[in-house]
Amino acid sequence: MNYKKSDALVPVSIGLTQGLATVFFTVVAAHLGANPFLIGIISSSPYLGNLFAPLWSSLTEKIKINKELATAIFLGSIVILLLAFTRTPLIFTILVAIYFILFGVWDVLYPALVDILYSELAVKIIARFDELRSISYTLIVALSGFIMGFWGHRTTFFMGAAALVVAGIFILRNEPKGEEENLEKTNIITIIREDPDILKLVSIFMIAGTGMLMMLPAIPILEVNVLKLSDAKIGVLFAVNSVSYILGTEMWSRYVKSVPRLYVTFTIGLISIITMALIYTFIPNYLMLIVANIFCGIGESSISFFWQTFSISNPDYRTEDLSSLHLFTCGVRGIYAPLIGSLIITAYGVKANFISSVVLILFALIVFLTTGRDIFED
Amino acid sequence: MMDEVCIRELFSHPITIEGLESCVHEILKKVELVERRRKIILTYKGRKVGHLIERVPLDSLKVSKYWEGPFGIKTELSYNGHFAGVLMIEK
Numbered sequence: 001m002n003y004k005k006s007d008a009l010v011p012v013s014i015g016l017t018q019g020l021a022t023v024f025f026t027v028v029a030a031h032l033g034a035n036p037f038l039i040g041i042i043s044s045s046p047y048l049g050n051l052f053a054p055l056w057s058s059l060t061e062k063i064k065i066n067k068e069l070a071t072a073i074f075l076g077s078i079v080i081l082l083l084a085f086t087r088t089p090l091i092f093t094i095l096v097a098i099y100f101i102l103f104g105v106w107d108v109l110y111p112a113l114v115d116i117l118y119s120e121l122a123v124k125i126i127a128r129f130d131e132l133r134s135i136s137y138t139l140i141v142a143l144s145g146f147i148m149g150f151w152g153h154r155t156t157f158f159m160g161a162a163a164l165v166v167a168g169i170f171i172l173r174n175e176p177k178g179e180e181e182n183l184e185k186t187n188i189i190t191i192i193r194e195d196p197d198i199l200k201l202v203s204i205f206m207i208a209g210t211g212m213l214m215m216l217p218a219i220p221i222l223e224v225n226v227l228k229l230s231d232a233k234i235g236v237l238f239a240v241n242s243v244s245y246i247l248g249t250e251m252w253s254r255y256v257k258s259v260p261r262l263y264v265t266f267t268i269g270l271i272s273i274i275t276m277a278l279i280y281t282f283i284p285n286y287l288m289l290i291v292a293n294i295f296c297g298i299g300e301s302s303i304s305f306f307w308q309t310f311s312i313s314n315p316d317y318r319t320e321d322l323s324s325l326h327l328f329t330c331g332v333r334g335i336y337a338p339l340i341g342s343l344i345i346t347a348y349g350v351k352a353n354f355i356s357s358v359v360l361i362l363f364a365l366i367v368f369l370t371t372g373r374d375i376f377e378d
Numbered sequence: 379m380m381d382e383v384c385i386r387e388l389f390s391h392p393i394t395i396e397g398l399e400s401c402v403h404e405i406l407k408k409v410e411l412v413e414r415r416r417k418i419i420l421t422y423k424g425r426k427v428g429h430l431i432e433r434v435p436l437d438s439l440k441v442s443k444y445w446e447g448p449f450g451i452k453t454e455l456s457y458n459g460h461f462a463g464v465l466m467i468e469k
Binding site for chain 1: 415417420426427428429443444445446447448449450452454461464465466
């Protein structure tokens with residue numbers, strides 16, 4: 001594939017930052033003594049960035065896209081450095097929220113930058129770059145926990161900030177020569193309103209996704225506060241999850257050749273997430289948590305593969321519009337679901353959180369199996 | 379299922395924009411245009427395979443983007459540099 005090798009350093013560096021720092025934000029917060037509510041806010045923060053997507057897009061009319069992207073990334077690296085020194089859970093939480101607001105620029109502007117640089121090859125190059133990001137994340141996250149165990153999270157956060165600076169420098173070097181495509185966006189609410197099948201699919205994703213995201217604060221609380229797992233062990237769990245996700249995605253792309261098989265994939269995905277939640281609830285020993293994270297990776301990969309295939313097979317709407325719809329609804333549930341999760345933890349404990357999630361995902365599965373299997377029919 | 383020579387040729391080699399565009403034009407010659415809810419639906423042998431947002435000369439459409447999926451290739455079509463519609467090329 002024809003892309004500049006130096007361009008590939010950008011997603012690789014972003015993957016390194018994610019594996020060295022951002023994925024551990026909730027874990028570090030739990031170590032600092034953050035309560036479930038603050039951990040809920042930290043879990044919601046990656047989705048907070050979605051709310052700022054229109055702002056980042058509108059700024060490109062005033063600032064060149066690569067400069068805006070690099071500036072947000074440089075500021076993000078400063079925030080990670082500040083996080084390395086923060087000992088107060090509240091300030092840590094606020095800084096994490098600021099970091100993800102800044103990092104929201106990545107999801108919005110990086111595909112747009114690649115689009116300008118590579119025009120019709122962009123779709124394939126974005127997919128390849130995302131694979132490189134996943135690989136660098138997976139390799140470093142396993143190691144990151146060990147480094148944290150020896151030298152503390154300050155060291156890995158420094159390394160993560162440095163990787164972001166590298167990404168920013170290489171983005172700055174990419175002066176866009178072409179024009180950004182004049183993309184007349186479709187109102188995503190209109191899509192839901194005029195297409196009952198999409199409304200049905202979005203509702204199923206909303207219910208299942210709420211259940212999944214509600215678990216986000218429970219996982220670090222269980223791993224750090226209840227099971228007292230070391231950072232190295234938690235890093236291995238992240239790595240297992242990521243490897244399972246990558247292998248799962250590869251497996252689905254080979255398996256799915258027909259619509260019924262796509263439905264099987266989604267069903268397996270929801271069952272895998274339920275299995276993972278049940279393991280965290282009833283048999284939370286380290287070996288079983290590794291198994292649970294394998295299920296989690298399989299589940300996440302199948303659900304994202306399902307939406308991706310739906311987006312690139314739907315003849316009624318642009319792929320970008322369907323992806324925006326997914327990002328928007330993920331953003332909405334990503335903000336409220338972890339907070340609901342943290343409320344359940346505060347009121348009834350970690351187990352109750354996992355069980356509530358299981359009930360919601362099971363409900364979404366039943367709705368899908370009973371009414372959702374005609375989504376692909378014309 | 380679309381049964382066109384150009385589709386068989388398209389999937390037997392690495393996909394190029396030129397090859398894709400030529401196949402899109404072959405298929406567009408055979409689709410029916412049906413107006414429905416402010417859109418023009420493209421049907422091939424009675425099956426929905428895409429849409430146009432307005433009536434434009436079909437031979438002037440260009441492929442601006444494409445995605446390869448398990449069921450075929452989704453092409454996004456442009457007219458005068460603006461998004462004009464979608465055509466699915468089914469395997």
